[in-house]
Amino acid sequence: MAYNAGFDMVPRLSTSLEDKKLWRKFINAIKEEFRDDTNFYVTGDYIEFDVGGRPKLPFEGHKFLSFSVSTGAGQADVGNGLYLAIVVRIAAEHFGMNRVQPWHEASGGRSYYGPAEVHESILSYSQIDEPSSTATTTPAPLSSTTTAPPLFQITTLPTKGRALVAQAAIRKGTRILSERPLFTLDGRDCHDVIGAIASKLKALRRPEQDRFLTLSNSKRSDASMHPFLGTYITNSLPCSRNPAGTAYYHHGAGAQPAEPDATGIFPTISLLNHSCVPNTCYSFNTRTRHGTVHALRAIPAGEELTIAYLDDDAPRADRRERLQFGFDFACACTACSLPAAQQAASDTRRKHIHVLRSSGVREKPPPRNSAAAATAADLFPLRTLHNCHMLIELLRQEYGEAARLSGVYDTALRTCLAHRDAARTGVFAWRVYEALAVELGEDSPLAQEMRDLAADPTGSQRWETTSADWRTTSEAVPGGSDIEEFERWLFRL
Numbered sequence: 115m116a117y118n119a120g121f122d123m124v125p126r127l128s129t130s131l132e133d134k135k136l137w138r139k140f141i142n143a144i145k146e147e148f149r150d151d152t153n154f155y156v157t158g159d160y161i162e163f164d165v166g167g168r169p170k171l172p173f174e175g176h177k178f179l180s181f182s183v184s185t186g187a188g189q190a191d192v193g194n195g196l197y198l199a200i201v202v203r204i205a206a207e208h209f210g211m212n213r214v215q216p217w218h219e220a221s222g223g224r225s226y227y228g229p230a231e232v233h234e235s236i237l238s239y240s241q242i243d244e245p246s247s248t249a250t251t252t253p254a255p256l257s258s259t260t261t262a263p264p265l266f267q268i269t270t271l272p273t274k275g276r277a278l279v280a281q282a283a284i285r286k287g288t289r290i291l292s293e294r295p296l297f298t299l300d301g302r303d304c305h306d307v308i309g310a311i312a313s314k315l316k317a318l319r320r321p322e323q324d325r326f327l328t329l330s331n332s333k334r335s336d337a338s339m340h341p342f343l344g345t346y347i348t349n350s351l352p353c354s355r356n357p358a359g360t361a362y363y364h365h366g367a368g369a370q371p372a373e374p375d376a377t378g379i380f381p382t383i384s385l386l387n388h389s390c391v392p393n394t395c396y397s398f399n400t401r402t403r404h405g406t407v408h409a410l411r412a413i414p415a416g417e418e419l420t421i422a423y424l425d426d427d428a429p430r431a432d433r434r435e436r437l438q439f440g441f442d443f444a445c446a447c448t449a450c451s452l453p454a455a456q457q458a459a460s461d462t463r464r465k466h467i468h469v470l471r472s473s474g475v476r477e478k479p480p481p482r483n484s485a486a487a488a489t490a491a492d493l494f495p496l497r498t499l500h501n502c503h504m505l506i507e508l509l510r511q512e513y514g515e516a517a518r519l520s521g522v523y524d525t526a527l528r529t530c531l532a533h534r535d536a537a538r539t540g541v542f543a544w545r546v547y548e549a550l551a552v553e554l555g556e557d558s559p560l561a562q563e564m565r566d567l568a569a570d571p572t573g574s575q576r577w578e579t580t581s582a583d584w585r586t587t588s589e590a591v592p593g594g595s596d597i598e599e600f601e602r603w604l605f606r607l
């Protein structure tokens with residue numbers, strides 16, 4: 115029987131200079147204690163112990179709430195308990211036994227903090243603080259006294275290898291993961307990719323090297339391909355503004371030049387398996403330089419977490435062929451396992467979605483500074499808006515609650531913006547913001563930009579370069595509670 119055990123910091127530390135100094139001393143003492151320990155390693159933002167539960171200590175003390183390991187009767191579990199005991203001792207020496215509160219499930223003990231706030235706090239270890247945030251200086255409120263189960267566990271599935279499986283119910287929009295890449299490659303590495311991987315691996319600590327070396331290699335049967343390259347191809351994900359899914363344009367001032375296209379390997383995110391109807395989405399946050407994974411819909415405990423490896427809406431046969439070729443597996447996700455009649459309907463829908471996208475309605479907002487904005491939206495605004503409406507219907511039918519709608523709403527927004535329709539621009543900007551808050555997280559630069567645009571639709575620089583054919587003011591948004599009527603107005607149906 116395995117139990118969680120740990121300790122809490124109650125009340126949590128503040129951002130005062132005094133608390134910062136105290137925490138730094140504590141972290142230095144931990145580093146000194148475990149200097150030669152192979153289960154101990156230091157990342158850019160925190161210390162991690164490679165033992166049950168992978169407990170972490172952040173470098174910023176105000177982010178810390180709780181430290182917990184899994185313990186039990188086995189040899190390894192006893193070892194985990196020893197790590198905990200040493201960390202508790204050092205913590206008590208620095209902060210006193212009143213503030214350092216140990217607990218153990220085996221004796222009915224529980225963490226003082228709730229699971230969601232512990233999860234949030236651990237995610238924040240790798241996040242940059244908002245400059246104006248006051249939340250970090252106030253003690254955490256007394257909360258539910260349940261222990262903190264991780265949101266997912268890494269397990270092995272018979273046909274898929276390792277997989278991430280939800281351990282608790284996860285709400286739509288929850289940030290499930292936020293982590294730094296182990297290393298990245300970009301265009302500068304393309305002349306010698308294998309050499310670049312080798313030298314980047316060399317710069318990592320041993321546990322991090324192992325994380326890469328134990329990832330799966332879908333090109334294993336290709337004797338001509340170096341295992342480093344096969345592993346990199348199988349597991350890497352986009353890590354810059356430019357690649358699809360991570361790239362966003364900017365309205366006017368402050369636009370930034372494109373970065374070299376980068377991809378990277380992640381310790382945990384790279385373990386996510388594929389589904390053609392995924393329940394989470396990956397993106398790269400250019401502000402925090404972390405890969406993030408968000409829940410696209412509510413996910414019940416026990417369900418596998420999946421992302422889409424393919425970036426389009428191709429029919430089943432085409433998807434399966436590319437997954438087999440690129441990742442060496444026969445996809446049997448729910449979309450690929452539908453009964454024949456439903457499968458045919460799904461294929462037709464996806465073809466329709468593809469046609470609508472090619473007519474100028476995008477899956478995702480295009481790259482910053484993209485000239486692509488001045489296409490369909492400028493030339494055939496009404497048709498573009500109607501296509502957006504149809505596409506939203508089709509995406510909802512195909513992907514249900516997990517449909518990613520930010521790109522479609524963004525196209526609608528641009529169409530209205532291009533013709534000075536401030537009322538609809540504001541409504542669509544808010545819908546893009548809401549969709550991005552789920553897909554990328556509220557702290558993503560684009561979500562924040564969209565919130566600002568929704569608040570002040572006429573503030574956009576793009577007003578200077580467009581027609582005034584649809585001119586309205588922000589006040590022209592109709593009131594009333596008839597939702598269908600509102601949608602007809604919004605899409606000019």
Ligand SMILES: C[S@@+](CC[C@H](N)C(=O)[O-])C[C@H]1O[C@@H](n2cnc3c(N)ncnc32)[C@H](O)[C@@H]1O
Pocket residue numbers: 273274275276277328329330331332348349384385386387388389441442443444445446447
């Ligand atoms: C990025 S890795 C994912 C983690 C991998 N399962 C592991 O054990 O390391 C990609 C590989 O996982 C497997 N995989 C991913 N999605 C799958 C799926 N839907 N069905 C079967 N295998 C899958 C394939 O072997 C693929 O090449």
